[in-house]
Amino acid sequence: MTPGIRPLVAGNWKMNGTSVSLNELRAIGHGFLGGLDSETEALVCVPATLLARAAEVLSSTPVRPGGQDCHAEQSGAHTGDISGEMLKDAGATHVIVGHSERRADHGETDAIVHAKAEAAWRAGLVAIICIGETRDQRDDGETLSVLSRQVAGSVPAAATPSNAIVAYEPVWAIGTGLTPTALDVAKAHAHIRAELAATIGFEAAGKMRILYGGSVKPSNAVELLGVDNVDGALVGGASLKAADFLGIAEAYLSM
Numbered sequence: 397m398t399p400g401i402r403p404l405v406a407g408n409w410k411m412n413g414t415s416v417s418l419n420e421l422r423a424i425g426h427g428f429l430g431g432l433d434s435e436t437e438a439l440v441c442v443p444a445t446l447l448a449r450a451a452e453v454l455s456s457t458p459v460r461p462g463g464q465d466c467h468a469e470q471s472g473a474h475t476g477d478i479s480g481e482m483l484k485d486a487g488a489t490h491v492i493v494g495h496s497e498r499r500a501d502h503g504e505t506d507a508i509v510h511a512k513a514e515a516a517w518r519a520g521l522v523a524i525i526c527i528g529e530t531r532d533q534r535d536d537g538e539t540l541s542v543l544s545r546q547v548a549g550s551v552p553a554a555a556t557p558s559n560a561i562v563a564y565e566p567v568w569a570i571g572t573g574l575t576p577t578a579l580d581v582a583k584a585h586a587h588i589r590a591e592l593a594a595t596i597g598f599e600a601a602g603k604m605r606i607l608y609g610g611s612v613k614p615s616n617a618v619e620l621l622g623v624d625n626v627d628g629a630l631v632g633g634a635s636l637k638a639a640d641f642l643g644i645a646e647a648y649l650s651m
């Protein structure tokens with residue numbers, strides 16, 4: 397946690413979810429209505445096919461719907477792609493850019509992620525900019541240098557605490573059940589904040605949310621989310637079940 401920063405618990409459904417899953421989303425929305433929203437903000441980034449219906453389901457709740465990626469352009473001949481403006485039109489308030497699965501599956505570079513963050517702002521969306529080292533990079537002792545490079549390359553200088561959020565997701569911790577130690581998370585997040593200061597200035601960097609993502613579950617949420625400079629979570633698998641997602645947010649009730 398960082399004094400003065402309201403935490404955000406964000407879900408990322410990835411390529412999961414059909415109309416049946418809207419029942420889980422409804423339960424998440426109602427769960428936050430029950431008082432969790434006094435402690436945290438909440439967001440669920442659903443597949444584009446569900447976004448408009450998700451926006452409807454969540455409309456009377458404090459939970460916001462988000463997208464998982466956007467094209468850098470506003471419109472045009474890009475079959476299968478979706479622009480920030482289209483996500484916004486469907487009801488999104490936020491969009492994830494540069495998730496490691498996009499970087500790996502679609503060859504997205506820091507420069508592309510940088511352009512997508514700017515595209516999110518053009519559309520009026522908050523950009524959740526993802527960074528994180530692979531297992532090999534970690535084993536080679538390169539974690540902090542990789543994070544420096546990714547912050548410098550992916551986070552535009554115009555990022556502010558209100559238009560951008562950084563998510564630290566060690567690639568090797570995603571979907572594996574493995575997590576870094578609390579000390580490693582603390583080191584990575586402090587390093588990211590220091591590197592952000594070089595790009596966006598000390599004051600803005602001090603107020604920007606830095607989320608942790610990678611195998612966050614109700615059972616490890618108190619430990620991971622209680623670490624200094626961890627301002628919330630980006631949750632994959634556990635965001636598909638309302639009870640698990642709410643269980644993670646409940647960690648804040650005990651802090």
Ligand SMILES: O=C(CO)COP(=O)(O)O
Nearest residue numbers: 408570571610611632633
């Ligand atoms: O990639 C993630 C969220 O964006 C994390 O996924 P898991 O929570 O399933 O490890």
